[in-house]
Amino acid sequence: MAEETWQHYKEKKNSKPAPLKGIKVLEVCTLILGPAGPGFAAEMGAEVIKCEIPPMGDTCRDLTPFGYFFREQGASFAHMNTNKYWLGLDLHKPEAQEVFKELAAAADIIEDNLRPGVMETWNVGYRQIKEINPSIIYLSKNGFGQWGQYAEENRPSNDGASQGFSGYSRLSSFPSQPPLKSRLYICDNYGALMGELAVLAALHYRQRTGKGQFIELSQTEAIMRAMTWVWPYQQITGQVAMPAGNRDVSVCPADTFRCINDDFVTIAAPAPEEFRGLCTAMGRPELADDPRFKDHLTRLKEDNATEILKIIAAWARTKTPEEIEKLAEKHGFAAAHIWNTREVVEDKHFRARGFMTEVDDPILGKYFDHEFPVMMSKTPPKIKWGCRAVGFDNEYVLKHTLGKSEEDIKKLYDCGALGKWADVPTRRPPSNWDGRAGLHEA
């Protein structure tokens, strides 16, 4: 039974293996689309070496809410760069390219999110690496992919551009209002996730055949894939898919309603028993048998949907979100108030499951963060440590992974191939660092 399967899941996490243990990943990634993917792999136990150009490293280190830093780190940066090893490697330098190739020879996966061809100008592109490691799986992620008009124009891109290009934002706004940007870096994060999906499928293929491959991912194409009905709708009806605010035009009723005291509640009740439950909760059981609302397809039609949503809106305006949540539980439909960050961070259920997990980092201290959201009964993914300064693990990686001598390492520093952090906040370790904590034993 499920109780047995999941008993003490949270407590036993540390005594169980990780699913991707032994998989070696090299990332040359910046911002979010790039690093988030290897971050997922690292939480599943892959050994990820993050290569940054010293001394400034990943631009994402700068990005932080209203200029506020989390324990002297960028907050977004800290969130997605967990469990990684940190290498400050200036790939403009031939000596650094040689180090990268030595690492690549023993790696399973390489990921970058630079513009097309940049890795090749550094002599570490797919064509160069496959000569030394034919079974490498090489993922390049960006806005427009490796070929096509926009890629040829060498356009820069990022999450917001992708929200624009895909139609995602235009659709996710209110009718007659300007398009609305999501508060999430949704195209970055979803693109990163889709990238890992392909990498793991390629890994499965490699285990069967020994063959590696190159994978390209455009984050815009990835988010378009998630916009299911939009494309067949436009093809089949000849109509443009239109914004509809909080109303779900494929599920009826499903919308966000204003309650008493200007709070909001989201409701969904499309299935017959759910809709009947909602009508009963509203004290209007007869609506469930009204010919305009009798079944889901009929209810979804524009006039009928408008009508039933109007009825629900008038009712919701007299209730609190909590009253409606209780009625939903009693009558078997779905309802939720609009949760904020505080509620998610402090939620008992999320804490009990170890989703809001307490990280105990030797440098950053204790804090709660979101665990990898697939719980795995035998191989639980987990956050082990947080983000680090540029080049923090140089010595560990070069000695432990490549077997370099002190003298070799010194030469690499001297020629600038290897480097550490700039002495500025977000690049250097926190000011209370004792010079030892968080270092891996070489």
Add this chain to the structure above:
Amino acid sequence: MEQRWPDWIRERDDPRIAHTRPEALDDITVLDLSYKNFAGCCCSSMLSEFGAKVIRIEPPQGDFIRSCTPYGVLYKGEGLNYLSEGRNKHHITLNLEKPEGREILKSLAKQADVLIETFSPGVMDGWGIGYEQLKETNPGLIFASITAHGQFGPLKQNPMPDYDNITQAKSAIQSATGEALPDGKSYDECPWAVPTKASPWIGWAQPGTFMAVGILAALHWRGISGQGQALDVATTESYARFDDYAALWYQETGIVNERFGSLDIACWLYCFAPTRDGAVFLGGLRLEMWQAFADMLGKWDEWDAAGWTTLQVFMRKEEQLKWAPLIFAETRKYTSEELVRMSVEYAQKGRLAPITAVVAPVCSPEEAMKDANWLDRGIFTPVKDPVYGEVIVAQAQHKMSQTPIRTRWVCQPVGHDNEKIYSEYLEFDPAKLAQLKKTGVI
């Protein structure tokens, strides 16, 4: 390199040649029991695109999700979301409420690698086909459950159905997306200035994709250990995992993230801006890019761009609210296309070239679908479906040199492959199938 990179790679990963290549997961069999839950459908679609054989099991009347279609529009009897997400799957019917149906499920599960289900926690156990029961006869089975609250924790008994809009509301993402209510205004005057959800079913597509990633990691582990396992995704947790900075920000400062329109709390320059004919996205996450943008608008001297030394200042709320109207006054003078062009040209001739800001059009889904760049890249190439004819669904989002993904067909009617699958896996003959149909088992 003799051949230009974009030409070399396009020869190898253009979706037009996908049908000539092998598939990464064609040794994997998946049973998809998703009911009333699009996350499960997305999860099995993702695996099927990489070549997994997916047997989609619906109750004899079909899955309710087929009726979840925009405005009630059907195409040849099919809802448009399911028309996209039935892809590549063999559709059979099976009544799990009948003991005979459950015996048949057990026989199929013995031969499967992965089982995906979305029933309320405990339902599969109650039917005698939960993970602990099925692993007795198939210890390598990966048993993947997707639900609103997960398989364990205080809310595991909560029967609330899982819907996309509920996930968006409960993950604290909707609360921080949307226009802020202008000072002195009420929701009556500005009904669009409310917490706003994304229109696409991202609260379903994303957890489905996360689960697919988890399944592939579990398959990797099974290759090492021979062991299957149970996987658990709660849709709200999954979507909340994309919240990059808000949880850390809150814990350190007590500040709860709020709506900030189409500006960005954690980035500058990073916003949508109005133009003469619509809107563009503007991105300049490095100081030089923001300077390049000011220069492009002819404001280098007036705004003293040469004197700017750090982006941090501009990320502050009051600075963002000061600068945004100044920028918008300029962008309103141009069309979106003019601004995009200016940015591309600036990369060639500007004072800071090749540095330039990201300027991207905010497209409608119609413009996106007609964009020659995406058409060339094969994302909207119609699928030639044996039942539904030529249908446009987003496809080919992963471009891979060895094992490209593909969409063989978009959907099938309820029970379409009963005969084929039951004969292949269980050697049922037509007489047996007729009898099962008569007794309501299939």
